[in-house]
Amino acid sequence: MLYSPQRVVRETDKAIAGILGGELRLLRKIQAFVIASGGKRIRPLFLYYLAHACGVAPKELIELGALLEILHAASLLHDDVVDGAEERRARPTAAKIFGNKEVVLAGDHLLATGLRRLNQLGNPQYLEIFTHAVIELTTAELLQLQLRFDLKTREKDYARIIDGKTASLFCAAGALVAVMRGERDFYRSETAGLGLLLGRFFQLRDDHLDYFDPVRLKKQGLQDFTNGTVTAPLLLLLQSASRSELREIRAAWQATARTGKAAGTSHILSLMEKYGIREKSENQLEHMQQELLARIAKLPEERPRQVILQEFQKILAMGTKKSALSNTT
Amino acid sequence: MLYSPQRVVRETDKAIAGILGGELRLLRKIQAFVIASGGKRIRPLFLYYLAHACGVAPKELIELGALLEILHAASLLHDDVVDGAEERRARPTAAKIFGNKEVVLAGDHLLATGLRRLNQLGNPQYLEIFTHAVIELTTAELLQLQLRFDLKTREKDYARIIDGKTASLFCAAGALVAVMRGERDFYRSETAGLGLLLGRFFQLRDDHLDYFDPVRLKKQGLQDFTNGTVTAPLLLLLQSASRSELREIRAAWQATARTGKAAGTSHILSLMEKYGIREKSENQLEHMQQELLARIAKLPEERPRQVILQEFQKILAMGTKKSALSNTT
Numbered sequence: 001m002l003y004s005p006q007r008v009v010r011e012t013d014k015a016i017a018g019i020l021g022g023e024l025r026l027l028r029k030i031q032a033f034v035i036a037s038g039g040k041r042i043r044p045l046f047l048y049y050l051a052h053a054c055g056v057a058p059k060e061l062i063e064l065g066a067l068l069e070i071l072h073a074a075s076l077l078h079d080d081v082v083d084g085a086e087e088r089r090a091r092p093t094a095a096k097i098f099g100n101k102e103v104v105l106a107g108d109h110l111l112a113t114g115l116r117r118l119n120q121l122g123n124p125q126y127l128e129i130f131t132h133a134v135i136e137l138t139t140a141e142l143l144q145l146q147l148r149f150d151l152k153t154r155e156k157d158y159a160r161i162i163d164g165k166t167a168s169l170f171c172a173a174g175a176l177v178a179v180m181r182g183e184r185d186f187y188r189s190e191t192a193g194l195g196l197l198l199g200r201f202f203q204l205r206d207d208h209l210d211y212f213d214p215v216r217l218k219k220q221g222l223q224d225f226t227n228g229t230v231t232a233p234l235l236l237l238l239q240s241a242s243r244s245e246l247r248e249i250r251a252a253w254q255a256t257a258r259t260g261k262a263a264g265t266s267h268i269l270s271l272m273e274k275y276g277i278r279e280k281s282e283n284q285l286e287h288m289q290q291e292l293l294a295r296i297a298k299l300p301e302e303r304p305r306q307v308i309l310q311e312f313q314k315i316l317a318m319g320t321k322k323s324a325l326s327n328t329t
Numbered sequence: 330m331l332y333s334p335q336r337v338v339r340e341t342d343k344a345i346a347g348i349l350g351g352e353l354r355l356l357r358k359i360q361a362f363v364i365a366s367g368g369k370r371i372r373p374l375f376l377y378y379l380a381h382a383c384g385v386a387p388k389e390l391i392e393l394g395a396l397l398e399i400l401h402a403a404s405l406l407h408d409d410v411v412d413g414a415e416e417r418r419a420r421p422t423a424a425k426i427f428g429n430k431e432v433v434l435a436g437d438h439l440l441a442t443g444l445r446r447l448n449q450l451g452n453p454q455y456l457e458i459f460t461h462a463v464i465e466l467t468t469a470e471l472l473q474l475q476l477r478f479d480l481k482t483r484e485k486d487y488a489r490i491i492d493g494k495t496a497s498l499f500c501a502a503g504a505l506v507a508v509m510r511g512e513r514d515f516y517r518s519e520t521a522g523l524g525l526l527l528g529r530f531f532q533l534r535d536d537h538l539d540y541f542d543p544v545r546l547k548k549q550g551l552q553d554f555t556n557g558t559v560t561a562p563l564l565l566l567l568q569s570a571s572r573s574e575l576r577e578i579r580a581a582w583q584a585t586a587r588t589g590k591a592a593g594t595s596h597i598l599s600l601m602e603k604y605g606i607r608e609k610s611e612n613q614l615e616h617m618q619q620e621l622l623a624r625i626a627k628l629p630e631e632r633p634r635q636v637i638l639q640e641f642q643k644i645l646a647m648g649t650k651k652s653a654l655s656n657t658t
Contacts, residue, residue: 023468101474137437
């Protein structure tokens with residue numbers, strides 16, 4: 001029997017509650033906050049339908065999705081401390097409400113509780129995949145910090161960052177399915193590749209919207225630029241700009257880095273217009289989207305495959321909002 | 330062959346280097362900082378000699394000690410963010426040098442790398458013990474935060490906090506040895522009990538020194554009192570003080586909580602003198618020390634047992650310095 005997406009979310013939430021428990025008042029509050037604000041359970045949904053689309057559905061499938069979500073929640077908590085972001089979806093962050101100390105500890109507790117439960121499922125390959133994902137995730141975040149306000153960031157670095165930051169958990173979902181199918185080289189499986197591509201697409205799209213979504217621009221300006229993060233649109237611009245324009249971009253960034261406030265962003269946007277960066281970026285995304293749809297279409301089982309496509313279309317339709325999929329969700 | 334303590338430390342450090350690696354410059358720097366400042370490798374030493382004292386020494390013994398140390402280092406990094414401590418052993422903290430974000434991520438990276446390697450050792454019981462220790466540790470730290478400046482903290486809570494904060498990793502070492510001996514109920518084993526008692530003793534002694542060590546007092550005053558942490562000496566005082574004295578203690582604490590600066594500490598110390606708290610606390614420690622020595626004496630193998638005793642005496646001799654064993658080391 002194939003659950004509806006609503007049912008998968010409900011069962012996942014039940015499984016999360018069963019795993020976490022936790023006796024301390026403070027811990028329960030932080031958990032409730034991060035799990036409740038944790039969004040749309042995209043990762044468990046992807047895992048569930050991908051497994052079914054490949055004709056596998058071990059009894060621990062829902063629980064594995066719950067554990068992916070717990071890992072994600074732990075990383076969100078640590079991210080709250082990490083990026084000093086004042087708000088997440090217009091709500092106050094956990095760190096602001098509960099304190100930095102509290103949030104770091106609660107994240108550690110979530111992570112350890114999740115991995116302990118995972119260990120009890122009795123398959124060491126699951127644990128390999130989860131711990132590997134955390135390593136990829138933290139390496140990517142550290143690399144991003146190391147390259148802050150560095151215009152020499154290469155495309156290779158950017159790819160590494162988005163693969164680690166967002167794609168790692170989708171890739172992990174795909175690798176879990178490969179394990180369920182008995183594939184030994186699960187990291188290089190079709191399903192892990194599909195997860196990686198999906199995660200990349202989500203992050204690229206998010207990075208695109210950061211420059212070109214009018215609603216977001218009005219509210220927050222260029223977040224990535226202001227934070228000193230090089231993303232795809234800026235990389236495209238750097239490839240096209242003249243030497244004197246490169247100097248202007250560098251000057252704008254240096255001023256931003258110095259003051260912590262966005263400087264020269266309207267000039268950046270007009271340069272992007274001059275070189276048609278929006279269209280180039282859209283072409284990249286379009287190309288990737290076609291690749292994704294083709295890969296999804298090749299999955300063996302039709303009904304679950306259809307649900308993946310539907311859910312994917314739903315996400316694409318949420319065009320102008322901060323997507324529910326990136327690391328910051 | 331039984332290694333000397335120097336050799337155990339050297340082999341442990343080699344194993345740590347082999348596990349960590351890590352390609353990012355920033356990551357390597359933070360790792361070097363926390364591992365180099367990580368002190369005396371007490372946990373690996375305890376594990377090594379306890380195992381030998383019980384007649385077991387699997388080939389992964391040194392590596393397990395290295396993993397205990399990595400876990401400890403991860404918790405120190407998160408603790409740096411956590412308690413806003415400005416200094417650790419008079420050196421600048423990692424968070425101050427590298428930044429909060431960086432330190433949280435590096436801690437996560439250490440933890441995940443350690444658990445991934447542990448998983449590769451192929452014994453799920455090891456993983457159970459390590460993840461359980463992290464849960465105990467973070468629960469204890471969160472409980473301590475929840476009870477900050479709460480004079481109604483009960484002895485039971487205090488016991489829970491020190492068991493989690495410091496004793497959990499020593500208890501884990503003891504549980505690992507029980508697994509090596511093939512005991513199924515490894516948490517309730519003799520060796521886990523010994524580890525727990527040793528960890529408790531170290532923390533109690535540290536808490537004692539926070540009130541009664543003249544060198545430390547001169548330098549830092551009453552740290553635990555100022556931080557709003559109820560420890561054994563204060564619990565003893567609360568049991569003896571009159572109603573009006575209790576009001577004075579409460580007032581001193583409220584002023585400390587309000588201003589963030591120690592208030593009324595000399596009065597607290599004179600009340601402690603009035604009720605002989607120092608002696609009572611020393612008696613507690615003495616009693617515990619005898620119990621520890623008796624339990625160590627019962628370990629089967631003589632030479633490793635002797636080394637445990639020697640190392641223990643060495644630690645006791647470092648009386649007036651902040652002990653190298655507590656959570657904050």
